[in-house]
Every structure is written in structure tokens, then in C-alpha cells.
Amino acid sequence: MSGRSSMGVGVALGIAIGAGLGIAMDNLALGLGLGVAIGVAVGAGMDAQARKKANGAGDGGSPVADVSDGKSKGVGHNEDGGSDGGDGGGGD
Numbered sequence: 001m002s003g004r005s006s007m008g009v010g011v012a013l014g015i016a017i018g019a020g021l022g023i024a025m026d027n028l029a030l031g032l033g034l035g036v037a038i039g040v041a042v043g044a045g046m047d048a049q050a051r052k053k054a055n056g057a058g059d060g061g062s063p064v065a066d067v068s069d070g071k072s073k074g075v076g077h078n079e080d081g082g083s084d085g086g087d088g089g090g091g092d
Contacts, residue, residue: 006043010040011043013039014040015039
């Protein structure tokens with residue numbers, strides 16, 4: 001669907017799924033609300049995927065930017081390799 005939004009398709013699918021869930025839970029209002037929320041999320045995802053494919057960025061790569069220096073900095077470590085704090089000991 002070039003140039004068109006997929007939000008309507010997502011919402012329609014979400015409402016259908018939500019109606020089924022609502023009937024199964026014996027609470028149609030809750031099911032429809034959940035269905036619309038799911039549908040909006042699905043529609044937004046479909047739109048984002050279509051935009052990505054249209055821009056030629058559909059390489060399947062990670063959305064996180066690459067680190068230019070190639071060094072991995074783990075959580076809780078300083079650049080010199082030491083710990084960020086705490087002595088690691090028990091209660092004093």
C-alpha cells in the first residue's frame with residue numbers, strides 16, 4: 001500500500017480480535033477496548049514497516065546505532081574496566 005496508511009486495517013483486525021476476546025471473557029466493552037488498542041499498535045507497526053521498506057532501509061538490521069570505536073562498554077563498568085561503585089563486601 002504505497003502512500004496509504006495501514007491504520008484502518010490494523011484497527012479493523014484489532015476490533016475483530018477484541019470482539020472475540022470480549023465474548024470469551026463475557027465483557028464485550030473491555031474486549032473492544034483492547035482490540036482497538038491492539039489494532040492501533042498493529043497499524044502503526046505496519047505503517048512503520050512500509051515506510052522503512054519504501055526508504056530502502058529494509059535490511060533487517062538492529063534499530064540501535066553501531067558503536068564507532070568497536071568497544072563494548074558493559075553496564076556497571078568504567079572505561080578503565082573497574083566497577084562503578086560499591087566495595088562488593090557484606091554489611092559493615
